[in-house]
Amino acid sequence: MRTAARLDAGVSLPGEPGYEKATRVFNLSAPARPAAAVTATTPEQVQAAVRYARAARLPVRVHTTGHASAAGRPMDGALLVRPRLRGRVRADAGRRIARIPAGTTWGEVVREVARQGLAVAHGSSALVGAVGYLLGGGVSFYGRTAGLASNAVRAVELVTADGEARRVDAASDPELFWAVRGGGGGLGVVTAVEVGLFPASQVVTGAAFWPAAQAGRLLPAWLAWSRHAPEEATTSLRIIDLPPGPDLPSHLRSGPVVCVDGAVLAATPDDVRTARRQAEDLLGPLRAIAVPIVDTWRPAAPAAVLGAHLDAPDPVPFIGDHMLLDGLGGDAADAFLRVAGEGSGSPLVLAGFRHLGGAFDRPDPAGGALTRVRGPYAYMASGAPIGPVTGTALREHCAKIRDALAPWDTGWTVPSLVESAAQPQRHLTEQEVRGVDRVRTRVDPDGLFRGDVAPNATALAADRR
Ligand SMILES: Cc1cc2nc3c(=O)[nH]c(=O)nc-3n(C[C@H](O)[C@H](O)[C@H](O)COP(=O)(O)OP(=O)(O)OC[C@H]3O[C@@H](n4cnc5c(N)ncnc54)[C@H](O)[C@@H]3O)c2cc1C
Incomplete structure (x- = not known):
């Protein structure tokens, strides 16, 4: 790896300062051992990490808290990006929307929206990362009335494989916005989400x-x-x-x-x-x-x-x-x-x-x-x-x-x-899987994020390995 470019991107190797923090996981049964790792606190740092990974020919993996570390594929040989974006959760009571920087856990979100008399379809644990949960569906104790939490996502900010930072919603890129919500991952590094809120007295x-x-x-x-x-x-x-x-x-x-x-x-x-x-x-x-x-x-x-x-x-x-x-x-x-x-x-x-x-x-x-x-x-x-x-x-x-x-x-x-990468899993119909694959092929033609795709969420032969 080119050391100067790596250090510029804030990327650490095993044994270097920063590696241990970026690779920490909640599920200690499934430690993350990527080739290199970075904790990114701004979208620009995420962009720098993605550009570095392309130049160094490293596939990119993403996690925030590692609650789901056993559900992902091994990270050998990859650059792990751990988004811990600076900034607070901002709740807009009038529009009933909260903007959540990636890396934020549900405890922080719930506290902020409660100040406005509102609630969000959060997970059971205050420590789960809001973004990982929302991208994977999200089963809330409000779900029988609020539905799957990912349906409440109104916009996603992400850095795609070309290093571009985008804000994607139903108007700006309907296909990518569709695929990123429950499509099985591998579409980029999400830096923030906007999510709908509801009244809770x-x-x-x-x-x-x-x-x-x-x-x-x-x-x-x-x-x-x-x-x-x-x-x-x-x-x-x-x-x-x-x-x-x-x-x-x-x-x-x-x-x-x-x-x-x-x-x-x-x-x-x-x-x-x-x-x-x-x-x-x-x-x-x-x-x-x-x-x-x-x-x-x-x-x-x-x-x-x-x-x-x-x-x-x-x-x-x-x-x-x-x-x-x-x-x-x-x-x-x-x-x-x-x-x-x-x-x-x-x-x-x-x-x-x-x-x-x-x-x-x-x-x-x-x-x-x-x-x-x-x-x-x-x-x-x-x-x-x-x-x-x-x-x-x-x-x-x-x-x-x-x-x-x-x-x-x-x-x-x-x-x-899903508890482990090895367990049987099926979230989408074959038609839906093919639809998400088409979006992945468009936004990540070289498969930079391929390792982040959930097993069974792709029909592409190379991604099934
Ligand atoms: C104690 C506990 C309680 C839980 N309670 C619930 C519950 O009530 N309801 C429920 O539905 N689930 C629940 N879960 C499961 C939890 O929602 C998933 O493990 C979820 O994936 C955790 O997200 P995370 O970001 O914290 O985890 P991570 O392991 O950090 O991330 C999981 C995956 O999400 C993706 N991801 C995370 N952040 C980003 C990002 N910024 N950009 C792109 N991709 C990203 C990556 O593919 C990553 O591999 C619980 C899990 C635990 C351990």
Whole structure:
């Protein structure tokens, strides 16, 4: 590599200052080890990095937080660009749009838009990067009423393979704007997104926990409720079995638990009473089955939704799986609990379902390549290869649950929920895949960003390797 050009572009090699920071990932099971790396804080730095990569003949990869580091292909031989763009989130309450610089995490966005009495279709964790989530679909606890989060993207600022910085929206470049929203990546380095906001007066949110022994009654009850649930409610039910640790809350120390968490949205003050009743319609019958060990469900300001799902506060190693399921009923509940419930020997930390449907299922005519979720439940599982639990044991158990749930597997997945590059995945129809490939061929004819394309999101032979 030409050292002067590399240093001008701020690019570090392994062992040099800057490399470690740029390659840090949230999922410690899948470290990033590119040939070179740069943290870019301005669009001009991103442009310089892309131009340097072209000159040095290095493919370009992108990540921000590395929450999805296991879902990408290995980065060997690539230049990793980690956008951490300077500047704050700016929320325009009149237009109900927020501009989010790449590198910003959801916690910062939610705090800023809440100041304006608005909400955004954010992920469950404050630490997830807004841009990566939005490009991959984005399954929010507002999603049954707000839809897939990527549909809310109004404009994308990105640096394409030619080194040009562009602002792309439905008017300026409809094809690229379509492809970048859920198309599977490989279109450039996004430096900012503009995303639509919606009113949120209050939410009813929290998590209730029961001993896992109650799962045989709670899961069928939750599934039965979900079939007629109001769209304002987006919830999940999981079996959680956290490894022992000093910071673990006492209610999670005594073995596996069933957790029902999520949010019910009251968009306006007039909706607050309805939202409380809707939450009670879910929780009342569950509380009647058994008294929860802990129950934090309560009316709250919208920012409280970020705490409901109990996501890890620090980087951890994890290995997991994801499918979109349909037709879940009593048989599915039994099949699932046999392999994931109490006494199943599951080494997983969590396994369960997120209720989708509602607006998730409705295609948005103004949306991107991925505009709807093709299944009413997302199955998600995850375990930590720590202590006696090995990665092999986790993968084998994920395979066991996958087999047990096979009768309900739709074959579809959501990119933002995919846990590993190796897992089966299908987000787009063949026609949609070909449409995105055409856009990639136009904006990146030499395949500079080829390594960033999600497996199964391209039909081009060279990209499938
Ligand atoms: C604890 C936890 C909670 C989660 N909760 C949810 C949830 O509620 N709903 C949900 O849908 N998903 C959720 N996810 C998944 C999360 O949305 C994805 O992992 C998402 O890809 C994370 O984006 P990131 O930028 O933080 O991750 P990264 O690993 O940094 O990026 C993931 C991919 O996004 C692309 N990308 C990121 N930034 C850019 C950029 N600036 N330009 C171009 N491409 C870019 C790249 O292809 C990159 O490989 C969760 C994940 C974890 C670990």
